[in-house]
Amino acid sequence: MIQRFVEIYLNDLDHAQRYMIALIGSLMIILACFKLWPVSPPEKVEFQDFSSNEEILIDNAIITQQADSPPPPPKPMVPVPVPNDEIIPEDIEFPDIEDFSPEESLSELPGRGETSGKAQLVGDPQTDPMLLKIVEPTVPQAVKDRNIKAQIDVTFLVGADGTVEDAFISEIRLFEGDSYHVVEQIGYGLLEATIEAALKWRFTPARQDGEPVRTYVENSFNIGF
Numbered sequence: 001m002i003q004r005f006v007e008i009y010l011n012d013l014d015h016a017q018r019y020m021i022a023l024i025g026s027l028m029i030i031l032a033c034f035k036l037w038p039v040s041p042p043e044k045v046e047f048q049d050f051s052s053n054e055e056i057l058i059d060n061a062i063i064t065q066q067a068d069s070p071p072p073p074p075k076p077m078v079p080v081p082v083p084n085d086e087i088i089p090e091d092i093e094f095p096d097i098e099d100f101s102p103e104e105s106l107s108e109l110p111g112r113g114e115t116s117g118k119a120q121l122v123g124d125p126q127t128d129p130m131l132l133k134i135v136e137p138t139v140p141q142a143v144k145d146r147n148i149k150a151q152i153d154v155t156f157l158v159g160a161d162g163t164v165e166d167a168f169i170s171e172i173r174l175f176e177g178d179s180y181h182v183v184e185q186i187g188y189g190l191l192e193a194t195i196e197a198a199l200k201w202r203f204t205p206a207r208q209d210g211e212p213v214r215t216y217v218e219n220s221f222n223i224g225f
Contacts, residue, residue, distance in 0.1 A: 129215065133202035155168045156203075167198035167199055203217070
């Protein structure tokens with residue numbers, strides 16, 4: 001009968017249909033194996049009691065409290081004036097430059113010229129004098145031979161006509177390398193040559209209220225640079 005079934009039904013099927021029938025049969029066999037496969041019962045696990053009668057001691061909790069912040073520093077004490085305090089006036093009067101004599105303040109350093117001009121002498125004029133002519137000093141050969149380097153500051157008294165009425169050495173800086181120190185004398189006739197050159201300088205006169213006046217200016221001579 002099976003042979004007859006095969007001849008009637010299977011002989012009329014093509015290759016693809018036969019493949020699908022074989023695949024379905026294989027799957028049914030696999031499912032039957034899973035369903036009919038014997039399964040062993042799970043092992044019983046005995047319950048273990050891990051509890052014990054050991055006592056656990058817990059210390060009493062200590063309640064802490066944050067300390068208060070330190071008090072602020074005391075306010076500074078305001079000084080209280082006493083009757084013996086001396087009040088210094090704010091307006092301090094300074095003597096005018098006319099009250100100073102150039103010979104008194106710079107008498108120890110070389111300087112010469114006439115200071116008997118009749119024009120007014122103003123310490124801080126409205127219009128400063130402007131330099132018109134510079135004369136460099138003749139440096140003595142001894143200064144060149146010794147390679148002396150110096151900066152000589154000269155104070156000029158410029159007259160109302162722009163000429164130099166007087167000139168004074170105000171400071172002498174003697175250089176050694178990049179450093180210097182202030183000295184009072186150099187020697188070799190250098191200061192005298194500097195004053196002689198300074199007296200030949202020319203300026204436009206300073207002016208106060210539109211009028212030419214006498215005043216002081218300062219310039220420097222660089223020697224050996």
